[in-house]
Amino acid sequence: MNPVELILKKRNGYVLTTDEINFFINSYLSGAITEYQMSAFLMAVYFQGMLPDEITALTDCYIRSGKRIEFPEGVITADKHSTGGVGDKISLMLAPIAAACGLTVPMISGRGLGHTGGTLDKLEAIPGFQTSYSMEQFRDLTLKHGVCLVGQSEQLVPADKRIYALRDVTATVESPGLITASIMSKKIAEGARHLVIDLKVGSGAFMPTLSRAKELAELLIRTGHAFGQQVTVVFTNMNAPLGTHIGNALEVIEAIEYLKGNFLPDTQEITEALTAEMLLSAGLAKDYEEAVQHVRKVIADGSALQKFREIIIAQGGDAAVCDDYSRFAPAKYELPILANQDGYLQSIDSRSIGYALIGVKAGRMQVSDSLDYGSGAILYPKVGDQFTSGQPIGTLFCNDQAAGEKAIERILSAFHLSPDPVPKEELILGRMTLADLQ
């Protein structure tokens, strides 16, 4: 087989065979196919797409490039994946809740880049918390505590790690086939038998429209099914940041508050929906209502918070943060954020808010940038809220006052007001499982 002919075949819109995909990916990994041939291939895939069989072959190649964790029969493994957002700390609540409900949660997460945060960075805001483990250690910790939250080891899907890095610098990220293989290979290799995917929809989100999101969902579900994994996709409207806290330590604090029973409407709706879907998929509840009751119970009886403490201790962290938030990295300045217009909040450009907070090092522009765990913002406004100029709408936490003031300016310009009342938005737009495709 000739690399140029395979690029040409995909460029001209033909379907590649499993052998051809194996050859292309494996030759790339061995160095026989160059970076520039791979990037041309990826761009051809961006334009011509991939059929489900091609995506399954690619996913299989990805998985076989590394190790795959197998959990013992009888251990019910489940995980959640989110397509990324601003202020999305759902994993921090969901993982201990699901484990407290009896699921085993092998959760491999990523770091933040650009406007989106990353679960790993948030966890590392807890002093001492370790996220780097071998796949054997990860498996052992997961089995022992029912949950473990780590980063992607070098042994897990190295093919995706290399190819994703290339996609990131060649404008070939936004391809449903490539996205599917990238997400599913990791979630299959980590050993989760049930997977709930939070697929964010809306302008500025991962998928701009619900119909595009449904196409991707179908690929995700079918690919999981090909590997024996049961996938549930929940479509969520995430035009606005989730909850009120954005920033690494701030988001852990909000998650701890949640586990203590101090719910906010939007985080509650999303957390309960995603966790309930995990329980339903795994057969730990007979219906959605029962699943939600189960979720609420482990919060009310303290077992979810206790599970969170257990994770922190097991992964080397300081569990006392749960009772004493001053143990987190400090922010020297707390600057009030005041509304600068009158009106009704029509939309929030959460991408802009994410980028604004990079200015106070709550996020990073490049992988090598360092983070200031203590910085970030608390923002109360939700779509539909009424604004009065001068009214306090949040607080900016930072260690550099000038950078903080600049960030406030950018945050304020991300709130788009209307003179007329604006209806509240639906948060959950639908769900999809294999049953919906048959």
Added chain:
Amino acid sequence: MNPVELILKKRNGYVLTTDEINFFINSYLSGAITEYQMSAFLMAVYFQGMLPDEITALTDCYIRSGKRIEFPEGVITADKHSTGGVGDKISLMLAPIAAACGLTVPMISGRGLGHTGGTLDKLEAIPGFQTSYSMEQFRDLTLKHGVCLVGQSEQLVPADKRIYALRDVTATVESPGLITASIMSKKIAEGARHLVIDLKVGSGAFMPTLSRAKELAELLIRTGHAFGQQVTVVFTNMNAPLGTHIGNALEVIEAIEYLKGNFLPDTQEITEALTAEMLLSAGLAKDYEEAVQHVRKVIADGSALQKFREIIIAQGGDAAVCDDYSRFAPAKYELPILANQDGYLQSIDSRSIGYALIGVKAGRMQVSDSLDYGSGAILYPKVGDQFTSGQPIGTLFCNDQAAGEKAIERILSAFHLSPDPVPKEELILGRMTLADLQ
């Protein structure tokens, strides 16, 4: 400017500004943009195309990456470019004819690769003939002898040299915008004020249909015009090899025979048409008829052949080949090619013939392959000819008998016969100049 954002902009179908194109190309040449970003960009251009202004900016970037030859005012420079074919030795006749007619012909040619031959390889079949000169030497030789036939120096459009090599291995050759910048940058930098382009049309040719060819022609003409070059495109039907001789020394012999007045109908029609267009464009004839008479006159009076001898001597070659073909590299074996079917010749897969002759080293598969100048084939059949099984239809020249017999088999399978009579094909399908676009 950010390379990824520029790739994204083109990928999403937007038009790049001149500054953006300059930045992208110059950053690539300086090493700030990687090969893999360039190849992703090229694939995005393949799918989204480029507008005339973008192509002009790209062409300008290409030209400015090297030196540009300026000929003195009053010197009427003209050249021909062909999009490549099997057995296309027109340049070998056209260059001395045009020079004998009073034009100055600074001709920069390429080598053969895959099924197509290259003018440089053919010239180097003449013992001693040199094709590697600096741009200054090339300019001086052209001014002194009215014509010079060389390869692309390192100083001429190095950007295209690098980017073409990348396109070749990333399946991004067939893009009208990239093709236009590649052809025109070289032909403008070499200093030709008039350019005739032989644009081959047909299945297996450079452009599959006349309408696609016309789109490319328009880009070529407009780009030339932006740099003060007058371009004439002649659309030719080249589904079959041109003339009868294919192979390096064999094609030089056919060209010498032509310059001695021994014409074949197809080479005569194409050579006269292309050379006449050069004279017309340059104002050296008042109409097409007069231009053709001029071309025939310099053959009849021997001045075109004399010009060819002068070129050979000026470039270090053995001009005695013109009178003694045994001075060319020999072919040990001359194997008869016999028709193996009855019928009428409906089509010739000239690409297969080109590939068949790579087997006897008349062409090369890779740039590093060596050539056997003496090998090749003489093939008499033209579309419409009647075949009788066992009838001699040509001769295979080779130095390896087994390889020669294999080549004959492949050549025979490239002739597609019909039981019914087949009409002859038109060779010239039309022409286009700037006047046709206004």
